Amino acid sequence: MSLLRPAITLTVTLTLLTGLAYPLAITGIAQGALPYQANGSLTVRDGKTIGSELIGQSFSGDRYFHGRPSATTTADLNDASKTVDAPYNAASSSGSNLAPTSKALVDSIRERAAAYGNGPAPADIVTASGSGLDPHISPAAAAAQAERVAKARGLAVERVRALIEQNALGRTFGIIGAQRVNVLALNLALDAARP
Structure with a gap:
């Protein structure tokens, strides 16, 4: 369990960062800076x-x-x-x-x-x-x-x-x-x- 907990925590953290936070941030920046191109x-x-x-x-x-x-x-x-x-x-x-x-x-x-x-x-x-x-x-x-x-x-x-x-x-x-x-x-x- 001591090895499994950090693996699950890291997987969830990276999924939230790279799968949710980063795409939302880039989409927000693109919509704000270049809405015509972003759409x-x-x-x-x-x-x-x-x-x-x-x-x-x-x-x-x-x-x-x-x-x-x-x-x-x-x-x-x-x-x-x-x-x-x-x-x-x-x-x-x-x-x-x-x-x-x-x-x-x-x-x-x-x-x-x-x-x-x-x-x-x-x-x-x-x-x-x-x-x-x-x-x-x-x-x-x-x-x-x-x-x-x-x-x-x-x-x-x-x-x-x-x-x-x-x-x-x-x-x-x-x-x-x-x-x-x-x-x-x-x-x-x-x-x-x-x-």
């Missing part, structure tokens, strides 16, 4: 949450810019031992795990690239990211879609390119990463644009 950087329009700045989402149709392909999956409802494609599934963040020599990977890249004409397509619109949740594309990937979007919306291509430029984000702290465009923000700006 998921959610984008709200007309009182309805329409997405997050941090998690990509699927846009289809010619009227919208498309994000980076997503290789996330979810359990098959008919057979729990299998998975099915579920793009931008934040509960299952992952890449495809296909090798560079995989025929399925090469075929999917060729199929995606064909949608952007005969020239080379930017890599980030034909390959999925490691997380499958990337909310950004490169300005080049946005530019590759500008004509399609402009035609579908009846806008001048120059107007669409100007929206891309206005929504382009620079490198973090001026040195980290590359220039990027948040697809949700760009599509919202596009919806607000007048012909």
